[in-house]
Amino acid sequence: MINSMHPTEATIVIADDHQEILDFIADDLEEQYRVIKMTNGQEALDYIKLYPVDLIVSDLIMPIMDGYELCTAIKDDLQYSHIPFIMLTAKNSLQSKIEGLEFGADAYIEKPFSPTFLQAQISSLLRNRKSLRAHYDATPPAQSDVDAEATGDQLFLQKLNTLILENMSEQTLCVDMLAERMCMSRPTLYRKIKALSDLSPNELINITRLKKAAQLLTNHGYKVYEIANKLGFSTPSHFTRNFQKQFGISPKEFIIKMKKNASSSHN
Known part of the structure; x- marks a missing residue:
């Protein structure tokens, strides 16, 4: 686990077992967010249970616990179900997209992806979370x-x-x-x-x-x-x-x- 500190409210957990991709995403995001890097879903889940997290970006295929299992664990638990979840995958079939959303993912992004597009998805989901706060x-x-x-x-x-x-x-x-x-x-x-x-x-x-x-x-x-x-x-x-x-x-x-x-x- 590597922590990257930045003076912002939002903490993002990234889970991917490919170190190069993990570093690539983190390098792009850490200018705006506090980024936590994990190499599988279980590591990510363990961290989320201990510390406040604002958004999760997870690869689909990972050892120990994959993206589907992580997403299900998050969305089925009332303690963490509010955390926006972005699924990353090399699978580009319509069925895999449907499965990702059925497991509760808030967004589904195919690899290879544009860093600008990922940034836009993250920004949109965080804005939507703030709009719910406007209830009060x-x-x-x-x-x-x-x-x-x-x-x-x-x-x-x-x-x-x-x-x-x-x-x-x-x-x-x-x-x-x-x-x-x-x-x-x-x-x-x-x-x-x-x-x-x-x-x-x-x-x-x-x-x-x-x-x-x-x-x-x-x-x-x-x-x-x-x-x-x-x-x-x-x-x-x-x-x-x-x-x-x-x-x-x-x-x-x-x-x-x-x-x-x-x-x-x-x-």
Whole structure:
């Protein structure tokens, strides 16, 4: 295993048993990313289980554990299924492409390939991951329903969101409770939430409460003290401070703004 350090957030694991190809890909990517080089799927999987990884580039044919097996191990495990996976292969048949995608690969690239094309695929997949994080941006109102075509990661976030909403008035709502209900260890839940939303579990709980508050203020006409009590805030002033910090506007100002928007839309 060779680590190449670069001041960037994204860590990419490359798995290929041909050293020349491994070095070729790494040399091209390490100017932009932190690159971890592995010579088979098992080495890559062992590393991914220990350290945060943002994307995987894997050859198909490798000893010990091939690309299909690595992809399956990643995509079948809720702890790591969010990691984008690019499959590299010398096989250029349509059937091999279909098999790669059926095993869960996010992209399938034939050898020989253009380094520029690989860079574009990596950039696209990382952008898509960031767009999922926008699910938890700082703009009220609250979340929309996940549609029938939702990915496993979106369904995970929806399940987590529902769990928070159902228990937000409870004093027992905490990271440990969420981990237990999601059948995960506390560290695993932390890593998964951080990877998908760029938030800590406690930050996620807080912003979910506040987005629900925005929804209640908009659609149900609750008073500020009623919402504070309903959503588990210790006092109305505590709720108001958190709401203003998150959205840059007080609950009362938010109500006035929503009423103005509603009025102008009817005119």
